[in-house]
Amino acid sequence: MGIAKIKGISTTKSFARSCKELKKKGVKEDGLYYLSTANGVLYQTFCDMTTAGGGWTLVASVHENNIYGKCTIGDRWSSQHGNSAYMPEGDRSWSNRVIFGTVEAATSDDYKNPGYYDLKAQDVSVWHVHNDAEVEHWKMASILRYHTQTNFLHLYGGNLYYLFKQHPVKYLAGDCNKDRGPSVPIVYDLGNEETTTNLYGPYSKAQIVPGFVTFRVFNNEKSAMAMCSGVKPTGCDTEAYCIGGGGYFAESSYQCGDFTAFAWNGYGTHAQWSVARELIESAVLIFYR
C-alpha cells in the first residue's frame, strides 16, 4: 500500500476560488466542483450556475436532525451543549472556521465548508430543500428559493463569517428592538411573499414582513438568533421565525436548537407559533455570490 496509490490525483492547474470565478471561465452546468481557499485548502461543493446569472457557491446548510433535542448533538448552528448560560455563543459555528458535513449530505445533516469564511462575496441565495433530497433533485425538491441583489455583504466584510463577528450571535449581546443586524430585500426565485408568510405559524404573521432576509436578532429574553429566512421581524418572539442561535434561551430550553421554537405548539401543526411541517422538514441551503 504505497504512494503509487494516489498518483491518480493530479493536475498542473490551480483551482478556482468560487463558482462565480468558474462561471466567468465559462462553466455553465450546475453541479459539484472543486474550489480552493486563499490558503490552498481544497474542497468540493455545489455550484448553482443558472439562477439569476449563476455563479452561486453553496457554503452551508442548516438542517434540523431532531427538533425534540434541546441544543443536543447535531445542533451545530446553535449548541450541542444543552441550553446553558455558560455558553452564550453556543458552538459559535456562525463566526468560527470549524467546518462539518459534506455536500452530498447537505439536506440530511448540517453542512459548512471553507467557502463560508473564505469567499469574498456580495450577495446570498437561500434554498429551502426537502430533507434527504439528492443533489440531482435539489431544485425540484425546493419549497422556497430567493436571493439578494444589493451587494450588502460588501458592507460586512464579504461573507457571513465576518458579518457575525461584527454582530455576535450571543445571549445578552443586544436588545430585540435596538440591535437587529441587517434586513436585506430579496428577489424570489421560487415562491413569493404570501407563500413565505404561510410557512410560519399564524401567530407570527403579526411580527414578520416577508420579502427580506435578516441576520442576527434578539428575542424578548435577549437570546440571539442568526437568520430569519425570507422575513424581517417587527416583533420579539423571533424564536418562532428565526433559526440558529447562541447557546442559551432564557425563556425555555425548548427554544434551543438549530430550528429554535419551530415546533412550539406541536410538530408541523402549523397552529399558533408552530411552522408548517414542510418548513421543519427542509434544510436551509446558503449560497454566496
Added chain:
Amino acid sequence: MGIAKIKGISTTKSFARSCKELKKKGVKEDGLYYLSTANGVLYQTFCDMTTAGGGWTLVASVHENNIYGKCTIGDRWSSQHGNSAYMPEGDRSWSNRVIFGTVEAATSDDYKNPGYYDLKAQDVSVWHVHNDAEVEHWKMASILRYHTQTNFLHLYGGNLYYLFKQHPVKYLAGDCNKDRGPSVPIVYDLGNEETTTNLYGPYSKAQIVPGFVTFRVFNNEKSAMAMCSGVKPTGCDTEAYCIGGGGYFAESSYQCGDFTAFAWNGYGTHAQWSVARELIESAVLIFYR
C-alpha cells in the same frame, strides 16, 4: 453531473468508481485507493483484491465504541439521541447520504464512505476485525469473514442505501415474523457455521440458523435492527444477534446502540444472551462487489 466535474482537480485520467473496476483494469494488490462517485466526489477506501476473485470495495464499518452507552455519541448506526420513540429511525445512517470516519480508523470508529450509496453492486462481503487493528493487518486480525454470491443486491437497487429505503430500519414499521428483509446465503472465507454460532450467546442458538446474512429485522417489541451478521433469525429476540437499528427499543434502553444487546447478560461473558468478547471487540466491515 459526472466524472468531468472533477477534471478541475485532476488529471487526464478519470477515477475508477469501484474496486471491481480497478480489478478489471488489472490492479491486483490489496490496499487503499482513490475512487470517485457518479457525481465526481473523490474518496479513499480499502480494496480487497484477493478474496474470491477480488474487486471488493470497503464501504462501511460498524464499531461499538461504548457498549454501556444507550444510543449515545458514537452510535451512528443506531442513534446518538438516546432511546426515544420520537426518533423511530434514529440517526438514519443506513438510508441517508451522511458519511463519517476514515478508512485508516475503520476498526476504531464507525465508518461510512460515499461508495455505500453510490456503487451499483451485486454482493456483500463482511469481515469482523478486532478493534484498532491497523489496515495492514486486518485480514490477520479477522475472527470471521464471508461473502454472498447470489447477486441479491441487484433486486434491491444495487446497494444497502436503496435496500434500506425499501426496508426502513424504523420502530413499528413491521412485525418480527412477517416483515423480515432478505436472508442471503453466505460462503465462508474465514470460519464456518459452527464458529459463527459460537460467537453469539448460548440462548441465541435456538433462534438462529448460521450460513446467512440477514437485513432489517424486528424484535418482539417491533424495534428495528439493520443486519444479522452470519445468521438467519428464526426467533424474535433479535437484539441478541443483530446490529444497528432505529432509535427506539421499547423493551429497554439498554438494547439501544450499534451493538444492541450484545452485553445483555454482562460484557463479553458469553453467558445466556451475551455474545463472546471477541465479537463485541471487533468492528464489522462491509464490502460491496
Added chain:
Amino acid sequence: MGIAKIKGISTTKSFARSCKELKKKGVKEDGLYYLSTANGVLYQTFCDMTTAGGGWTLVASVHENNIYGKCTIGDRWSSQHGNSAYMPEGDRSWSNRVIFGTVEAATSDDYKNPGYYDLKAQDVSVWHVHNDAEVEHWKMASILRYHTQTNFLHLYGGNLYYLFKQHPVKYLAGDCNKDRGPSVPIVYDLGNEETTTNLYGPYSKAQIVPGFVTFRVFNNEKSAMAMCSGVKPTGCDTEAYCIGGGGYFAESSYQCGDFTAFAWNGYGTHAQWSVARELIESAVLIFYR
C-alpha cells in the same frame, strides 16, 4: 499563502511524508501543504519552516470548547462519554488512528491528522495559540512556544501514537509517583521558565518544575493524563497542570475534560489551582520533527 501552495497536489510525483522532507527539498515558507502517509492517505496541514531550522509538521491541537462540560461532546482528547469508570481510557484518541478537525480550525476545535500516527519523528514542538486565531496569525497569537531537541521520540516508536501505546492514558494503569512517562527538557521559542510557571495556578507552583514537557502521568486517584505542557510534575495534583486524559477521574467529574481541572477554583481566576485565563483560552498545537 496562496494557490501555489497546492501545486503540491498538482503533480504526478509522490507527496512528501512530512514537513521535514519538504524542508530538505528546499521549501522555506510557513504555510499549508499536502502530505501523504505511508499508506498513501493524503492530508493537508501546517508546516513551521522557520523555528529552530524548520521542518515541523503540525499533527494535533488540544482545544477546550466547554470547560463546564465534564467529558462531554468536543472532549476528544479525554472522553465524550461522561466521567465513567467503564471507560478507563476514554475516547482513546491519544493511542488510536481516529482523526478529527481541520488545520484551518485548529485553534477553534480539536484537531488530529494522520501525521500523528504516521510520521517517524525525533522531537516535538508545542505552541499555545489563542483560540480562534487564524492560521496566518498563529505565531503572533501565541503565548508560549517551545520544542525538544533530545530525539526522545526515537525511544518511543517515533511518535506519540506509539508512545501512548507503551504508556496508556488509562485510569488505574499506574501510580502518581512510580509510573510517570518521559519528562523531556525543552528549549523556549517564546516565553521562559518564569512565564510558564505563571500560566498555572499559584498552588501548582510547589508541584511543577518548568523547562520540560511530560507525557502520561497519574494523579492521586490514579486517573491518567496525557501531557503536562512546559512542566515536570513533582506532585500528584496533576489535574491542575496536565491536559487530556482517560475517561474517569475518581475525585470529581469536574476534572474530566480536555483541560482537566484548569478552572477548579473558577474560570480564569488564576487563584489557588485555577490557571490563567489566557491558558484556558489557548489551543495547544503539537508538532513533530
